[in-house]
Amino acid sequence: MVIVAGHIVVAPGDRESYLADCAHIVEQARRAPGCLDFAITADLVDDGRIDIFERWETQAAVEAFRDGGPSEEQSAAIRSASVTEYEVTRARPLS
Numbered sequence: 001m002v003i004v005a006g007h008i009v010v011a012p013g014d015r016e017s018y019l020a021d022c023a024h025i026v027e028q029a030r031r032a033p034g035c036l037d038f039a040i041t042a043d044l045v046d047d048g049r050i051d052i053f054e055r056w057e058t059q060a061a062v063e064a065f066r067d068g069g070p071s072e073e074q075s076a077a078i079r080s081a082s083v084t085e086y087e088v089t090r091a092r093p094l095s
Contacts, residue, residue, distance in 0.1 A: 001036070001091065002062050004054035006083030012047040014077050019050065021074060029054070034061025052083050059087070 010018050022040045029038035034057040043049035056062045062085070070078070 001088040002054075002056040002059050003086045003088055004052065004056075004062070004083060005086065006052050006081070007043065008050050008052065008081040008083065009046075009048050009079045010050060010077045011079065015042060015048060015050060018074065018077055021071075029065060032061070032065045034058055035065065048079070 019040065019042060026038055026040055029035050035054075036057060037053065037055040039051070039053045041051050041053075043051050054062075056065075
């Protein structure tokens with residue numbers, strides 16, 4: 001399993017439009033083969049932060065979905081980013 005997690009920071013006034021532009025990406029990802037979960041969401045306490053969480057069956061599934069990352073317009077809006085890809089070898093359900 002592969003998990004992609006982290007956050008990006010945009011200007012607080014740009015966050016809502018950035019998220020609206022991402023809705024189709026979330027829909028596409030959730031329909032993609034091998035996608036177990038995919039979310040791009042507003043942070044609850046920082047009005048410029050956008051949280052990223054993805055869970056994929058395999059690295060091949062992640063790579064098949066990726067299409068060069070954010071658009072040029074989205075990239076221009078990002079002030080900073082901290083997103084990491086993790087290869088998970090074992091999981092323990094908590095519920």
